Amino acid sequence: xxxxxxxxxxxxxxxxxxxxxxxxxxxxxxxxxxxxxxxxxxxxxxxxxxxxxxxxxxxxxxxxxxxxxxxxxxxxxxxxxxxxxxxxxxxxxxxxxxxxxxxxxxxxxxxxxxxxxxxxxxxxxxxxxxxxxxxxxxxxxxxxxxxxxxxxxxxxxxxxxxxxxxxxxxxxxxxxxxxxxxxxxxxxxxxxxxxxxxxxxxxxxxxxxxxxxxxxxxxxxxxxxxxxxxxxxxxxxxxxxxxxxxxxxxxxxxxxxxxxxxxxxxxxxxxxxxxxxxxxxxxxxxxxxxxxxxxxxxxxxxxxxxxxxxxxxxxxxxxxxxxxxxxxxxxxxxxxxxxxxxxxxxxxxxxxxxxxxxxxxxxxxxxxxxxxxxxxxxxxxxxxxxxxxxxxxxxxxxxxxxxxxxxxxxxxxxxxxxxxxxxxxxxxxxxxxxxxxxxxxxxxxxxxxxxxxxxxxxxxxxxxxxxxxxxxxxxxxxxxxxxxxxxxxxxxxxxxxxxxxxxxxxxxxx
Amino acid sequence: xxxxxxxxxxxxxxxxxxxxxxxxxxxxxxxxxxxxxxxxxxxxxxxxxxxxxxxxxxxxxxxxxxxxxxxxxxxxxxxxxxxxxxxxxxxxxxxxxxxxxxxxxxxxxxxxxxxxxxxxxxxxxxxxxxxxxxxxxxxxxxxxxxxxxxxxxxxxxxxxxxxxxxxxxxxxxxxxxxxxxxxxxxxxxxxxxxxxxxxxxxxxxxxxxxxxxxxxxxxxxxxxxxxxxxxxxxxxxxxxxxxxxxxxxxxxxxxxxxxxxxxxxxxxxxxxxxxxxxxxxxxxxxxxxxxxxxxxxxxxxxxxxxxxxxxxxxxxxxxxxx
Numbered sequence: 001x002x003x004x005x006x007x008x009x010x011x012x013x014x015x016x017x018x019x020x021x022x023x024x025x026x027x028x029x030x031x032x033x034x035x036x037x038x039x040x041x042x043x044x045x046x047x048x049x050x051x052x053x054x055x056x057x058x059x060x061x062x063x064x065x066x067x068x069x070x071x072x073x074x075x076x077x078x079x080x081x082x083x084x085x086x087x088x089x090x091x092x093x094x095x096x097x098x099x100x101x102x103x104x105x106x107x108x109x110x111x112x113x114x115x116x117x118x119x120x121x122x123x124x125x126x127x128x129x130x131x132x133x134x135x136x137x138x139x140x141x142x143x144x145x146x147x148x149x150x151x152x153x154x155x156x157x158x159x160x161x162x163x164x165x166x167x168x169x170x171x172x173x174x175x176x177x178x179x180x181x182x183x184x185x186x187x188x189x190x191x192x193x194x195x196x197x198x199x200x201x202x203x204x205x206x207x208x209x210x211x212x213x214x215x216x217x218x219x220x221x222x223x224x225x226x227x228x229x230x231x232x233x234x235x236x237x238x239x240x241x242x243x244x245x246x247x248x249x250x251x252x253x254x255x256x257x258x259x260x261x262x263x264x265x266x267x268x269x270x271x272x273x274x275x276x277x278x279x280x281x282x283x284x285x286x287x288x289x290x291x292x293x294x295x296x297x298x299x300x301x302x303x304x305x306x307x308x309x310x311x312x313x314x315x316x317x318x319x320x321x322x323x324x325x326x327x328x329x330x331x332x333x334x335x336x337x338x339x340x341x342x343x344x345x346x347x348x349x350x351x352x353x354x355x356x357x358x359x360x361x362x363x364x365x366x367x368x369x370x371x372x373x374x375x376x377x378x379x380x381x382x383x384x385x386x387x388x389x390x391x392x393x394x395x396x397x398x399x400x401x402x403x404x405x406x407x408x409x410x411x412x413x414x415x416x417x418x419x420x421x422x423x424x425x426x427x428x429x430x431x432x433x434x435x436x437x438x439x440x441x442x443x444x445x446x447x448x449x450x451x452x453x454x455x456x457x458x459x460x461x462x463x464x465x466x467x468x469x470x471x472x473x474x475x476x477x478x479x480x481x482x483x484x485x486x487x488x489x490x491x492x493x494x495x496x497x498x499x500x501x502x503x504x505x506x507x508x509x510x
Numbered sequence: 511x512x513x514x515x516x517x518x519x520x521x522x523x524x525x526x527x528x529x530x531x532x533x534x535x536x537x538x539x540x541x542x543x544x545x546x547x548x549x550x551x552x553x554x555x556x557x558x559x560x561x562x563x564x565x566x567x568x569x570x571x572x573x574x575x576x577x578x579x580x581x582x583x584x585x586x587x588x589x590x591x592x593x594x595x596x597x598x599x600x601x602x603x604x605x606x607x608x609x610x611x612x613x614x615x616x617x618x619x620x621x622x623x624x625x626x627x628x629x630x631x632x633x634x635x636x637x638x639x640x641x642x643x644x645x646x647x648x649x650x651x652x653x654x655x656x657x658x659x660x661x662x663x664x665x666x667x668x669x670x671x672x673x674x675x676x677x678x679x680x681x682x683x684x685x686x687x688x689x690x691x692x693x694x695x696x697x698x699x700x701x702x703x704x705x706x707x708x709x710x711x712x713x714x715x716x717x718x719x720x721x722x723x724x725x726x727x728x729x730x731x732x733x734x735x736x737x738x739x740x741x742x743x744x745x746x747x748x749x750x751x752x753x754x755x756x757x758x759x760x761x762x763x764x765x766x767x768x769x770x771x772x773x774x775x776x777x778x779x780x781x782x783x784x785x786x787x788x789x790x791x792x793x794x795x796x797x798x799x800x801x802x803x804x805x806x807x808x809x810x811x812x813x814x815x816x817x818x819x820x821x822x823x824x825x826x827x828x829x830x831x832x
Contacts, residue, residue, distance in 0.1 A: 014664075015671055016671070018664070019668045019671050022672070023680070029684070030680045030681065031683055145813055145814065148813060149757065149806055149809035149813050150806060151765065151768075151781070151802060151806065153764075153768040153769075154768075154806075157798065161791050161792075441670075444672075445673070447676075448673035448674055448676060451673070451676060452675070452765055452768070452769065466676060467769060467770075467771075481676060485676070486671050486672055489671040490671050493671070
């Protein structure tokens, strides 16, 4: 395994070197950085041309210039030296400085989009594979075709013009009409009926439950004025914690052997108590505090599961840990929404923003800022993930269908395991192996998509840095974009390969 | 176990017709409903785009030029109507400016048709040329192996790690000024990577087969083995990939033109139209809707055709889809 990782590291480094060289040459060929000065008629034209030539080393041949640039860029690999030098922009700014301002927003966008796309895509893929050739399956297939064919830039503008403005107008007077509730109820009912499947009667009952649940919840929330100031509250957190405990137990082990359920429930209760007693810590925490709490949650979950698991210790640990994490997530969302009023006031009730990655000059404490970032992320992420969701769901579906036909799944069925165990423990994990390689590919695509999304939504991210640099024939910032995206793609590919080799021992040998 | 008597099929009133592989594929494709209706729609769109404003010196049946500035009638609202009068609409009507007019009074129908022509042309050049390059590189790497394979596949890896849209934007910045054909060729230089990997994989498995060994044993030269023995066996994969590459190219070119690094004025494309009239969305949304709907329709129909072809070429699909 060590030899395998070492070899992958070497290959990745070479790939990145050649990749940046290719990008550097192409950028140099793409235009003349002195173009605007050549047409200049001012008296100090010669001086300015000379100054810029000096600044960008334009007298040096391209190949040599690449190695000079590489010399500076290589210093970025030395940790904590602070000598990172990616050259200067056409206006004489340090590219490292420009990059540090741009990279955060883009990475946030890519990270959230990847997590969301993988989650939604894999869930849809598994459900459609289990309900193959059902109406749900056909609808999902059709939807994925539309998503893949949708021009991202066009869809993003549509989201901006219709969804954002309409939602904001609606939030001014948030009343759900019966018509809307019925429409939403139909959608949730159809989806639920499709997911549960089974006989006609069972489908109809599931449809009814979904319909009443969707429409009723909307009307209830509207009647209680929830949309004026949304939140979860301690009771909501408690309900979600207990629901995730029960749900995860049902998914991971079933209720035949009670220890898993008890472990998950104990974990949920610990979460609820912690939510009520940790008010001071969670009043205005930082990311490190949250990370520490997450680690603590996992540790407690492992402890509870281990102590209470009995014969199904492994499932108990999993159920307890995931219950803890989900409860923690509910707590975070709850605290974040507590900043709603403050935030809505700051943006004059236009809660869904269409421009930028954060509200300028807004500081609502940790939770307010988190809410601010989240609302700014909503539409760009939605636009960005459509293609990825379609890809992941198609891929997962195909992979699951293939795995479900394997002999070991048939063996698992024939030895009398119930369907849940067969799917979760035998099919699901093997079906997901090919997805690891897909993620690495997809992130490169998302980075390209981020260029478009950032243009439409006016983010000051790396995509914007790139398009501006390209328009102004400014080589170094454009190069910075390729370095970051290339490094990200290479690293992810390497991680995917290693994960693949870890999950599938056949790969390691070759 | 004795083989069933040959008369049994006829005895049951069924006749067995011998069909070649190509006939089977064609049959499966023609019975793929989604693919056939997509093909029909795509042909209609292409016919509309080509015949309405004509190509080059050949005039079409639509009399308004896509460059002619004129007076803006009725704020440039579209005159196309498909809602019959008894439903409260204006009846079926084509009108003076079916898609409306843009800010300077240019007829938007002819502008959209011009954009469709350019976008589709670029997409086809990119799709076909990219497929050709991909097949050539994949075939060479897969057949000859050794150093050829290492170099070609590492080159593929290098291009894959750079975001395609950004890479093409860098070159499109220059090539865009030299007309859509040059732009298309330049884009194609970077879109072959996926297919090259697939073709190489196919070649790697096929070159070990007995019939290739036999061909080699009688002294058939390498280029002939590739052309006559291996390529025909990979034609399904290649045709499907080429179709999907065209759909991808439509989206890539329009995105590029939207960012301003693709087709440059005086030429236009569907992506350029979306970008040019994004700002007038609030006042004249139709300027934004038409090109977007055309991009979506073209990409969607081509994707469906690709899906139909994939099913048709899949030997496991014994059942004919109805």
